[in-house]
Amino acid sequence: MSDSRDHSPQRELTPDEAVSRFIAKRRNKNTDKTVRSYHQRLRQFLRWTWERDDVEVMRDIDGWIIDEYERHLDERGDAPTTVKGKMSALKELMKYCVQLDVVDETLPDRVELPRLSKEEQTSDTMLEAPDARLLLEHYRQSKRDYGTVHHVILELMWHIGGRISCFRALDFEDYDPDERVLRFRHRPPTRLKDGTEHERNVAITEATADALDVYIVRERYDKRDENGRTPLFTTRFGRPSESTFQTWGYQSTQPCVAVACPHNRKRDRCEYTEKSHASKCPSSRSPHAIRTGSITWQLNRGLSYVKVAERVAASPETIRRYYDKADLDDELARRRPDTEDLDIMYEDNNDE
Incomplete structure (x- = not known):
């Protein structure tokens, strides 16, 4: 018996429809702030597709289109962290569209996220x-x-x-x-x-x-x-x-x-x-x-x-990577109590 699904017409979604469905789905899983972040980051992608003649439905998107979009973000002067954020949102959108069978299942893997240096990943702005x-x-x-x-x-x-x-x-x-x-x-x-x-x-x-x-x-x-x-x-x-x-x-x-x-x-x-x-x-x-x-x-x-980490609700690794802005004097002060008397001549000898 043949599979009737082989003869069913392919479903199509425009980029606007895909983003709307994606955002609605996220509202059930994420905080309002996260949902707004996805919406803002994908808005640039929608504007870009509106100006192109080769993207009418999501199935038109391929590796070339994704690379063109990332080049567009770089050329308009977006900061590296901004580019990474927008590409991350796009990758999540593509994963969702794979679930709906409206894009090729390999498409999310073609969204490469920019690799950022430590300086690019974090902001030094803080209340001193x-x-x-x-x-x-x-x-x-x-x-x-x-x-x-x-x-x-x-x-x-x-x-x-x-x-x-x-x-x-x-x-x-x-x-x-x-x-x-x-x-x-x-x-x-x-x-x-x-x-x-x-x-x-x-x-x-x-x-x-x-x-x-x-x-x-x-x-x-x-x-x-x-x-x-x-x-x-x-x-x-x-x-x-x-x-x-x-x-x-x-x-x-x-x-x-x-x-x-x-x-x-x-x-x-x-x-x-x-x-x-x-x-x-x-x-x-x-x-x-x-x-x-x-x-x-x-x-x-x-x-x-x-x-x-327990107090502020974050992982120790996240704190080390994004939030700890200690300068060299701070770092010295933190380790000094354990190191200022570090002298081999005064080392405890447990064998005696």
């Missing part, structure tokens, strides 16, 4: 420990700014080193003020990056807990989100979006909060103090930069890679 200390000293001593959302977000982002998604996922019941513990839980639609694997309990200092307590009493809106849950951090409309947390991070790290503006601007007349322009301040730092600075600081304080 002295700057974090200066800002937090101001917030803790200020009658006006103490316990504000900007103060508390900086306290938590710095002293924990977590991702935005972690803090956004917190419900009011996840904070134990008596034990000074935050419980991070994966409860879709609020997601932790690697799901339940990133669930953890984290202790905070008394100073950080005091600031959080003031925020809850004085600043927090008593709101529920669209799922009936009570977020720890709220706006007038309920649970804040990740972009709101992003803005809070930028606003909390503007140096003019604590000292004179290093760019000779007047704070009361500077557009960078507005929410929509906070990220444009040359000296403000993103939540990712705060996380990077925090992780480096925690390592410099003597915490092991394993302990920091």
Whole structure:
């Protein structure tokens, strides 16, 4: 008996249709941030296909087309990390299309990801420990700014080193003020990056807990989100979006909060103090930069890679590769307690 599938017409999808189906599928598996990242990275691919006459459906894509797209990204001046990110998203799209039988099954293997040097893989931009200390000293001593959302977000982002998604996922019941513990839980639609694997309990200092307590009493809106849950951090409309947390991070790290503006601007007349322009301040730092600075600081304080990894929800290898920005003096200080008395003449002789 012949297989009826041999005579069935091939299914076809346009690139737009393929990306739409792919994004819809990802919404069931990934965080909102990851889904947005895929969408943004594949948008450039769609624009490029619109301008070509030789790509009408996904089955038109072959190794030549993929190579042409990568050349296009290089020629338009995309940074190496950006090119790799867009090609990685394209590779995942091709894997999905293989499952749908709308591209050749060997196509994902033809998407080669650029190999980056260590310098190209990471960014050195971070909130430096002295700057974090200066800002937090101001917030803790200020009658006006103490316990504000900007103060508390900086306290938590710095002293924990977590991702935005972690803090956004917190419900009011996840904070134990008596034990000074935050419980991070994966409860879709609020997601932790690697799901339940990133669930953890984290202790905070008394100073950080005091600031959080003031925020809850004085600043927090008593709101529920669209799922009936009570977020720890709220706006007038309920649970804040990740972009709101992003803005809070930028606003909390503007140096003019604590000292004179290093760019000779007047704070009361500077557009960078507005929410929509906070990220444009040359000296403000993103939540990712705060996380990077925090992780480096925690390592410099003597915490092991394993302990920091458990606290910030990352693997020790990821921390070594992407987040540890210790300079040569930091590296010396870390190993000095174990090496400054390293002398063969004073070596313990266990045989005696």
